[in-house]
Amino acid sequence: MAMIDLDKMLEKVKATQWALADIDWDAPGAEMITEEQWPKLKDFMVDLMWIEHVGARGFAAMAKKAPTETLRQIYSYFHAEEQRHANAEMALMKRWGMLEDGELPEPNINLRLVIEWLDRYADEMPYYVLGTVIPMLEIALDGALCTFLLETVDDPVCHQAFEKINDDESRHLGVGFTVMEMQGHNKTTIQMVKTMAPMLDPRLMLGIAAYFPLLNKMRDNVVKMGLPEEKLYAAMKKFKKIGGRTAEGRRNPWYQLIQHHGAIMVNRANRFYHVPVDAAVKATGMIPRRMLPAVPSWVKELTWEPTA
Template sequence: MDLNLEGMRDRTAAGQWSVDEFDWSEPIEGAEGLGPRQLKDAGQMLLFVSGLERRAARIFDLCAHYAPDETTREIYRLFYEDEIRHSEAETRLAARLGVEWKDLPRPTRMAFKSMDRLADWEHRNPFVYDMASSSILLFELALDGILIPVLKERIKDPLQNEIFRRIDVDESRHLAMDYWVLDRKGDPETDWRRELPREAREQMRNPSVIRMYAHLGELLLTLLASFGAMAFTVPTVRKLARDPRHLDGYLARVRRIPHKAPNATNVETFKMSMKGLERILKVGDLVFA
């Protein structure tokens, strides 16, 4: 799978935008049929997505830390800025609905804070980089194929629509890079670990893999707990968990990953991520049946 990295960097740089370009005092349109409870649900979903975007920013920051060359590093730094901007925009959209961070379920807030505290540790761990760079595609496809489309359907607000249009453009570049990285990591002719800094290569040879897997399991459980708390307390998310329409589309895109990144099935951490996704879906089937 080929990707022009210089072109990707230039397009991403040219596509930067600011949340300050918009008038956030504009009244909300397209929500006439929604009551206070439904508006609060939409605001909570926006903040949940905002938290996930901030998590994606952490991952791109980690990818920049371990990037093999300056061009790739610049791309990931721009992606980091994209995700921070997306998170801020979604927080402001939620504020227009009268919803703030404190209105999220307490377990969800605690889960995001817990993940934020792990950021420094992640920068020192190439194992987490390996897992994160192999699994971020699954999370970005979920944002692109499930959560954001549901929010678009709930409220037909011109400002929200424009924000999501810009986010979609940014995310299309992120997905292209995600596919390329995953395919390259699985290419039998490419030893991507040799491109890591020497200290990182030495860590990758460290036998303390069990501790690393335990930590990654903690991350997965934390994320699952945050979604579970949302699903039990926010009716819109609970309905989403039961609605096969968006989920089936998401799973179809996941199944097509090897068509776009043929070497993905050679990547052990990607296969681990897929197994983790299967377990999450099984738990969801039991909880929301």
């Protein structure tokens, strides 16, 4: 992916906005969800919606750290756009009878831990760490989960919504990879090594402790839904391919770290990684919800209602 002109991108983002009210959520097609599909789809949509929401919070943190005003504005838009995706996905769930009035679906425990971490520490994380992790999550979402959903669900309203969502996501990825390359540009080796220093930050360690099990949990969930595991892995390879297509991109040590982690994650044979992480998934599943602090107020802003 070539470097993009960020000023033009900001203009494009501003010019291509949409609202939930642009979609007729009562249009025919909801009946196309089969009874067999329904329960699994509900779990899948809950995860998807929460990942979008977590992504939104990530972009909010990026906006605080953005090195230029243009990027700050872009991330502010992306923050809101990810929220819009989560809102639209909730609207789909409402359409499919998966939500009661006023109900906010419960995130799984691993997402809950990530939400907690984001709330406490995301704003403290260096820009380049978030700038590499977010494209990775985006590509997994865009390349695997959304594609799979559209292959599985025939409801035309779902396709209409995801056409809009995917257009937004492609811009998010374009900016994400451009920023990753910018971070590898004109940096000395010493400077690059310095960017790895936050690895020793206990707050980041906590983040990793929440992030690794979340990925494995997501893998388990989507496999349960019927998504071939390979699709998720292909998406991770896509991250490696696009992120590493220029020398600048490859020079970014966080890109190297994350794509290596992706390679380990897709290798089920790597017991050294998967045994403890899968164990962590199980262990976190045993955490009683009442032990967790109250959800942060930004979570409560989600809504499926197109008008307020």
